[in-house]
Amino acid sequence: MFSAMRKLTLHNLPVLEFPSLALPGLIHCVTTKAGGVSLGVCQGLNLGHGHDRPEAVSQNLELLRRALGLERLVWARQVHGVQIMAVNGRETAPVAEADGLATDRPGVGLLIKQADCQAVVLAAPERGVIANLHVGWRGNVANMPAVGVRFLKERYGVEPGELWAAVSPSLGPCCAEFVNHASELPPEWGVYAVRPDHFDLWQVTWDQLTAAGVPPQRIETSGICTKCNPNFYSYRREGATGRFGTVVALTGEAA
Numbered sequence: 001m002f003s004a005m006r007k008l009t010l011h012n013l014p015v016l017e018f019p020s021l022a023l024p025g026l027i028h029c030v031t032t033k034a035g036g037v038s039l040g041v042c043q044g045l046n047l048g049h050g051h052d053r054p055e056a057v058s059q060n061l062e063l064l065r066r067a068l069g070l071e072r073l074v075w076a077r078q079v080h081g082v083q084i085m086a087v088n089g090r091e092t093a094p095v096a097e098a099d100g101l102a103t104d105r106p107g108v109g110l111l112i113k114q115a116d117c118q119a120v121v122l123a124a125p126e127r128g129v130i131a132n133l134h135v136g137w138r139g140n141v142a143n144m145p146a147v148g149v150r151f152l153k154e155r156y157g158v159e160p161g162e163l164w165a166a167v168s169p170s171l172g173p174c175c176a177e178f179v180n181h182a183s184e185l186p187p188e189w190g191v192y193a194v195r196p197d198h199f200d201l202w203q204v205t206w207d208q209l210t211a212a213g214v215p216p217q218r219i220e221t222s223g224i225c226t227k228c229n230p231n232f233y234s235y236r237r238e239g240a241t242g243r244f245g246t247v248v249a250l251t252g253e254a255a
């Protein structure tokens with residue numbers, strides 16, 4: 001389930017990658033605070049517009065795009081919903097209010113911005129189709145991972161068994177505290193309580209992906225908790241802060 005994410009440097013930008021997503025036809029990374037030009041509470045490679053100068057965010061996004069060698073980076077205005085949008089890279093970002101992006105176009109980087117929420121990458125590089133989902137606890141309650149798997153089947157004809165899935169650094173069971181869980185979380189999530197008021201959202205996503213038909217041996221969870229690890233922006237730790245990101249793109253090389 002867990003695996004050690006690999007550190008690598010792309011054109012001077014330190015990032016992490018999922019070993020299981022190092023596949024022909026695919027490029028991806030998870031950013032940290034390292035690199036970038038933002039100052040103050042967003043110090044580093046902040047990708048979110050909430051608490052930073054727009055020019056700094058634009059520069060950071062451009063650094064990330066160039067590091068990955070992509071034509072375009074595409075992102076949505078994330079609203080903790082289950083809307084998924086298929087993009088071709090010619091849209092102006094943010095493309096819409098949505099919490100999932102999908103594409104079959106090479107060179108288009110699908111970016112999910114995060115500060116404790118999960119990014120869930122779904123990839124079928126042999127079929128030339130990818131998606132990236134923003135999954136906070138509300139997304140888990142709405143079973144966004146399964147919505148994403150279904151979207152790729154309906155829109156692109158990709159079977160769940162053809163998918164690879166990866167779950168980014170995000171709030172771990174150590175820190176996923178929900179004092180109002182009785183009103184916020186489904187009662188059947190009692191099985192995910194690791195101690196009073198603390199829930200294992202990584203396991204929730206794992207179970208939602210496998211129930212949707214993604215092969216268990218093709219699912220990788222980073223196991224990195226963003227509240228515990230100061231290399232990441234964390235809403236729970238820092239409040240007003242920046243956003244790191246998870247990006248996936250097709251390279252257009254024959255897989």
Ligand SMILES: [Zn+2]
Pocket residue numbers: 171172173174175225226227228
């Ligand atoms: Zn933690």
